[in-house]
Amino acid sequence: MxxxxxxxxxxxxxxxxxxxxxxxxxxxxxxxxxxxxxxxxxxxxxxxxxxxxxxxxxxxxxxxxxxxxAAPRDAVVETKALLRGAVDRTYDEQRAAERAAQSRRLRDLAGLGD
Incomplete structure (x- = not known):
């Protein structure tokens, strides 16, 4: 700089x-x-x-x-959001955010949507 x-x-x-x-x-x-x-x-x-x-x-x-x-776009979007927010979250908050993101991904992959 x-x-x-x-x-x-x-x-x-x-x-x-x-x-x-x-x-x-x-x-x-x-x-x-x-x-x-x-x-x-x-x-x-x-x-x-x-x-x-x-x-x-x-x-x-x-x-x-x-x-x-090559990586699935929506998984990358969710991962970026998790990493971006990780520094401001507690361990438990991050665990909850990961669980929610994974739930969204699994629902999407199963074709269940929101």
Whole structure:
């Protein structure tokens, strides 16, 4: 995040996930110095899921896109919602949310609808 080196602050809420992934001290160091985070560090700190050589990028993107598109859409939508809300829920609340989502999926797969 190079905004600070331009006299600005990081915006677009990138600071929230950054602190969550790397902690306050490293996030401050990255933002205050505007230093470049390389691929290896990005993967090891959770900022990126995968790093590949440039020559393999197109194939890696195709493979990931194919894997994402192969998953049943409604199951992915429910899973995304569960993961997005997990940080704000207690264990019991998350368990209840998962149970409700699974019930919806099973009803849908059985053709029972809502």
């Amino acid at each position: 190079r905004e600070t080196s331009l006299g600005l602050v990081p915006d677009l809420t990138g600071t929230h996930p950054l602190v969550g992934l790397v902690g306050y001290a490293r996030a401050l160091e990255i933002c205050a110095t505007g230093r470049f985070v390389g691929a290896e560090e990005a993967v090891s700190s959770g900022l990126a899921n995968l790093a590949v050589p440039a020559a393999e990028l197109d194939g890696a993107v195709r493979d990931l896109a194919a894997a994402l598109l």
